[in-house]
Amino acid sequence: GENVEQHPSTLSVQEGDSAVIKCTYSDSASNYFPWYKQELGKGPQLIIDIRSNVGEKKDQRIAVTLNKTAKHFSLHITETQPEDSAVYFCAASNHGGSQGNLIFGKGTKLSVKP
Amino acid sequence: GAGVSQSPSNKVTEKGKDVELRCDPISGHTALYWYRQSLGQGLEFLIYFQGNSAPDKSGLPSDRFSAERTGGSVSTLTIQRTQQEDSAVYLCASSLRSGGGNIQYFGAGTRLSVL
Numbered sequence: 135g136e137n138v139e140q141h142p143s144t145l146s147v148q149e150g151d152s153a154v155i156k157c158t159y160s161d162s163a164s165n166y167f168p169w170y171k172q173e174l175g176k177g178p179q180l181i182i183d184i185r186s187n188v189g190e191k192k193d194q195r196i197a198v199t200l201n202k203t204a205k206h207f208s209l210h211i212t213e214t215q216p217e218d219s220a221v222y223f224c225a226a227s228n229h230g231g232s233q234g235n236l237i238f239g240k241g242t243k244l245s246v247k248p
Numbered sequence: 249g250a251g252v253s254q255s256p257s258n259k260v261t262e263k264g265k266d267v268e269l270r271c272d273p274i275s276g277h278t279a280l281y282w283y284r285q286s287l288g289q290g291l292e293f294l295i296y297f298q299g300n301s302a303p304d305k306s307g308l309p310s311d312r313f314s315a316e317r318t319g320g321s322v323s324t325l326t327i328q329r330t331q332q333e334d335s336a337v338y339l340c341a342s343s344l345r346s347g348g349g350n351i352q353y354f355g356a357g358t359r360l361s362v363l
Contacts (some may be wrong), residue, residue, distance in 0.1 A: 138290075140290075165349075175356070177252070177339055177341075177354035177355050178291070178354045180352075180353070227349070234279065234346045234352075235293040235296055236291070237293070238283075238291040239290055241290055
């Protein structure tokens, strides 16, 4: 089955700096890769996703890149702000599968220091 | 409602007791997923429903865990004879339909503590 590894587990940056979180996956059939942000006491919230027919996707200060050959994808946050502080999870699933359950990485706790 | 609703938000129980966790998905969403989040861990898939059917129950940790969904809407996750290792946050998500690539919207979760 699919296995998703996520690094680093914790990340501390200064406000205004960039943050990068990296994930690798094992199942070459996976082709949908969402990123979720989880704030304390809340459920995960989708912030961006990418499908395997696209190499990069950007939404304002957030971007995701995908390398299908190497089976890794990354989240990039530019001009970080204190409100970006949260736990971020990457996930993978098979777009063509009927089930659609997500396989998650273990999360990255991002701290943005003012 | 506007989002996925889960109740209770917190549940404290004694070892050996049964608990029921409820999930009310977004209206019109046919697919519903249960995940478990243990301290410092990612989300572990438990079970999903397409309509009222659960095609794959292999993610449930043991036969003490069961789930049902009625009317294609509300779902209940039941844990019988709870153990301390069942302590975790149980998250529910719904999507318009099952299958990869459909965005899953999560509730705030139920934090279960087994004493």
